[in-house]
Amino acid sequence: MVRVALDTLVTDDSPRLAGENEEHVRQLAQCVSPLPPIIVHRTTSRVVDGAHRLRAARLKGWTHIDVQYFDGTAAEAFLLAVNRNANHGLPLSRSDRNAAALRIIRSHPEWSDRMIAAVAELSPKTVGSLRRRSADALPQLNVRIGLDGKSRSVDTAERRRLAGEYVLAHPDASLRDIARESGLSLATVRDVRERIQNGTSPLLPDRRGTARAPQEPTPDEAESIASFAMAKTLLTLKRDPSLRLTDHGRFLLRLLDTNAVASNRWGELVDQIPPHWVGQVASAARECAATWQQAAQQLEERARSVADARGRAPMDTVA
The missing domain is CATH 3.90.1530 (Conserved hypothetical protein from pyrococcus furiosus pfu- 392566-001, ParB domain)
Structure with missing residues (x-):
């Protein structure tokens, strides 16, 4: 002074x-x-x-x-x-x-x-x-x-998608935490979380009053639907005490969580791999894919055996 x-x-x-x-x-x-x-x-x-x-x-x-x-x-x-x-x-x-x-x-x-x-x-x-x-x-x-110094999309649909990703990554997060990360209102965040918990996309459907014929989803839309279906499965598994409270269960959840990467994220990873390593990484990826394919076949066989023992049709599997 x-x-x-x-x-x-x-x-x-x-x-x-x-x-x-x-x-x-x-x-x-x-x-x-x-x-x-x-x-x-x-x-x-x-x-x-x-x-x-x-x-x-x-x-x-x-x-x-x-x-x-x-x-x-x-x-x-x-x-x-x-x-x-x-x-x-x-x-x-x-x-x-x-x-x-x-x-x-x-x-x-x-x-x-x-x-x-x-x-x-x-x-x-x-x-x-x-x-x-x-x-x-x-x-x-x-x-x-925003107030926290983070840059966020002006597009509400993009913010709903980001909020959905945050819900999946932080299933125990409060509505205020999600709102702070996505820049959405509490009411919108609540709607997004309910959609995720119901296994649907966090994005709003077309609200136009005119009717239109059903269309096949675009590749991006199909990927979004598949990724959120997978995320819903993971969210359900993480809440099951028989998995969450056992060593084998926690190990399985970590494996699924680590490998549940959407194809657009894989595109980002692939672009960042040094050129002299792409061949080796491709071979390693194929080996991992083969291992997961073998595990999927074993799980499907077990599901059929359990269903036969109980006298009903096997449960649907996630493709």
């Missing part, structure tokens, strides 16, 4: 559309106890937080005031000004906060609605509405950065 001359400080670029409140300035000027230091952007000498205190100091006839400098960009200084003035002292009006949020949307279009809402003390729905109104002037981004 340092003492700075009043006439060296400027108060333009304030988030307050109507400027300082004269009544609030007079009230501060009457305070007997010392006021907190004001925050000033070091590069521009603009007051970030404390314009009313500065005016009160001038009203008292002071020549200097206690200052705490902020080192950062002008855009960062404005963000700090909005956040500081939105929730303490004389709060910003709703119009001030809306205008500030709109400016932040334009300067930081990659930020999520929740992140901007946290700065401007608004609801995410309000920020989303402001963003839609100014959509024509904004770049169309596929991802946004």
